[in-house]
Amino acid sequence: MRKADSLRRWLTAYIPDLKTHPDRLQIFVESGTVASRQSRTLSFTYQYTLKVMIEEFAGDADVLIVPLLAWIENEQPQLLRRQDSSPFSFEAELLDSETSDIEFSIDLTESRLVKARAGGTGYDIERPAEPRFADAFEGVSTSFSGLFVGDETLLADPSA
16 A cells, blocks of 8 residues: 555654654554445545554654644545544553553545556556645645744754
């Protein structure tokens, strides 16, 4: 699944602890299904829950949530426009006074357009881009280069 790999790259780029300890990040697909159209096409959509486990995290949860929300704005923006205002869920196990194992559950979809080639020589598969919403958070871009609280840098630009 393309989005699982995308999220791994995103989180390891923007969360310093995961950049140093990428083995603390586990990502897996749960409850996957394939939804097909009831028409004369082989186009389909993957529907699945992506589980993201961050082990032995010893920081402020905000450092995880903000990059995760920014990734969702790029990869599954309709989750930020849900009626219940809940783009994902999480669970945490407090290991000691400073560290936790945190698991996020994100319901994702990935559409595939399947088109028959001329002459019956096979199929081409396209991965359409996610829709862009004009009412995205005004003044906020998900192509951020860092995360700050006041004057304190929580996340630095990973390319710096």
